Structure formats: C-alpha cells, structure tokens
Amino acid sequence: MSLISQLPAFNITIQSGEMAVREALAKLLDGLTPLSLDVEEAGTVELVMAEALNNIVEHAYPKGDPVGPIDITCCHAQDGLHMTVLDSGRAMPDGRTPLGAAVDTDVAFDEMPEGGFGWFLIKDLAKDVTYDRIACQNQLSLRLAVAIN
Amino acid sequence: MDLRSRSEDNLQVVSVLDNRIDAAVAIEFKDAMRASTDGGSETVVLDLSQVQFIDSSGLGAIVASMKHMGASRKLALAGLTPTVEKVFRLTRMDSVFSVFSTLDGALDELKA
Numbered sequence: 181m182s183l184i185s186q187l188p189a190f191n192i193t194i195q196s197g198e199m200a201v202r203e204a205l206a207k208l209l210d211g212l213t214p215l216s217l218d219v220e221e222a223g224t225v226e227l228v229m230a231e232a233l234n235n236i237v238e239h240a241y242p243k244g245d246p247v248g249p250i251d252i253t254c255c256h257a258q259d260g261l262h263m264t265v266l267d268s269g270r271a272m273p274d275g276r277t278p279l280g281a282a283v284d285t286d287v288a289f290d291e292m293p294e295g296g297f298g299w300f301l302i303k304d305l306a307k308d309v310t311y312d313r314i315a316c317q318n319q320l321s322l323r324l325a326v327a328i329n
Numbered sequence: 330m331d332l333r334s335r336s337e338d339n340l341q342v343v344s345v346l347d348n349r350i351d352a353a354v355a356i357e358f359k360d361a362m363r364a365s366t367d368g369g370s371e372t373v374v375l376d377l378s379q380v381q382f383i384d385s386s387g388l389g390a391i392v393a394s395m396k397h398m399g400a401s402r403k404l405a406l407a408g409l410t411p412t413v414e415k416v417f418r419l420t421r422m423d424s425v426f427s428v429f430s431t432l433d434g435a436l437d438e439l440k441a
Contacts, residue, residue: 198351198352198353199353201351201352201353202349202351202353219411219412220411220415223382223411223412223415224415226382226412227382227384227412227415227416230351230352230382230384231384231385234351234352234384234385234386237352238352282420282421283420285420285421285422285424285425289396289400290396290400292392292395292396292425293389293392294389294390294392294393294396295385295389297385297388297389297416297420298384298385300419300420301385301416301419301420304419305419
C-alpha cells in the first residue's frame with residue numbers, strides 16, 4: 181500500500197454566494213476525478229460540502245453584510261479527504277458548531293420541519309468536525325471517510 | 330426552475346427538469362410548485378428522476394410544498410436518484426412521504 185497520496189492537495193476560493201457554492205462544488209468534484217469516487221462517495225462529498233458552504237453563505241456572510249471569500253482546501257490522506265473551509269465572516273454563535281441532532285419527523289403535519297437538517301447531515305456523514313475562530317476567520321475542518329486505500 | 334405538469338387520470342404528475350434542487354433555487358422551486366399544484370388534483374406525484382442532487386434547502390422546499398398543499402392532499406415522490414434518496418433516508422423524511430423508485434411504480438400504485 182502506497183504511503184503517498186494519490187492526489188496532491190488542492191485549493192478552491194470563491195466569493196460567497198449561492199451560485200458560487202454550485203461552482204465550488206463542481207470544481208471540488210472535478211478536482212477529485214483522479215480518485216474515481218463511486219456515486220455514493222461523491223454524493224457524500226457533495227452533500228457535506230454543500231451544507232458547510234451554504235451555512236457560510238447564509239450565516240457568516242448574511243444578506244446586508246459585505247460578501248467575502250470562502251476558501252476550501254482538500255487533502256487526500258490514508259483515512260480519507262481532509263477538508264478545511266475558511267471564511268472571514270461572522271463568527272459562529274457560542275463559538276461552536278450546532279449539535280446537529282436528528283430532526284424530529286414524528287410530528288403533526290403542520291409542524292413538519294422545513295429546516296435544521298444541514299448540521300445533522302454534516303455530523304452524520306463527516307468525521308472529526310471541528311470549528312475554530314482564529315483572528316478574524318472561521319475555520320471549519322472535517323474528514324470524509326472516502327477514497328480510503 | 331423548470332417544472333412540467335401533466336394529468337394522469339386522477340393524478341397530477343409534476344416532473345422537475347432541473348438536475349438540482351439546492352439553496353440557489355429552493356425558493357424558486359417552492360414558488361413553481363405552488364403555481365403548479367394550486368387548485369390541482371388531490372394527489373400529486375413529484376417526479377424527481379432528473380434530479381441528481383438536493384441539499385437540506387431542497388429537502389425543506391419539498392416539505393414546504395407538501396405543507397402548502399395541505400393535509401387533505403398527498404405529495405408522493407418518484408424516481409429518487411442515489412444522493413436524493415440518501416438525503417431522504419438519513420433525515421428519515423422518506424417515512425413522511427410516499428416514495429416510489431420509479432414513476433411507473435408510483436402511477437401503478439396511486440391511480441384510481
């Protein structure tokens with residue numbers, strides 16, 4: 181088994197925005213092409229990163245604030261893909277990520293939740309999710325257990 | 330957001346022609362669903378066979394569409410592709426909707 185990563189680390193930077201998130205996801209999956217991820221693995225990558233990036237667009241750079249950069253680094257290691265996302269927007273409330281508990285679906289029709297699924301999906305599908313506020317930046321790190329030798 | 334609507338006996342089939350229902354288009358999707366389903370059949374089958382990806386915003390928009398239709402009407406989902414199916418399964422929202430793997434399967438089951 182090779183100790184050398186199949187894929188050199190790469191970086192994507194976008195200006196915060198919903199269409200920019202689509203662009204970043206497309207570039208990310210494109211960059212991962214050499215790993216030949218199957219549909220399941222690629223879906224996991226896209227879903228977790230979509231949720232992380234959407235959170236930044238919505239909460240770190242909310243409407244009314246100036247837009248700013250979102251920087252994504254992807255490193256392929258023996259235990260999967262290590263993703264780091266940096267932004268210079270508003271800090272997370274309480275200085276930590278939401279719990280990401282499962283959303284209760286056993287409720288009356290009119291109470292059916294329309295949101296709150298994002299952090300659950302991140303916490304369910306990704307490992308080692310950590311958040312730090314360093315100087316004026318948010319740093320979210322996580323590991324996706326895909327492309328494991 | 331490109332939706333195509335047609336009648337199939339007592340049912341309405343709404344096919345989503347976009348391949349993503351995500352944060353970028355969630356509100357458009359809700360608006361388009363409202364326009365398609367207001368005053369329509371009791372049972373609507375949402376054909377998602379062209380949709381390759383939804384995120385939590387897309388999921389929320391589909392739930393919102395169901396709630397807007399009201400408790401006396403039914404929104405069934407058909408043709409879930411792998412990532413879409415994963416989102417519904419992980420969030421357990423696949424127990425809230427009737428989910429069919431194919432549109433034909435949905436029509437067979439739901440036509441009067």
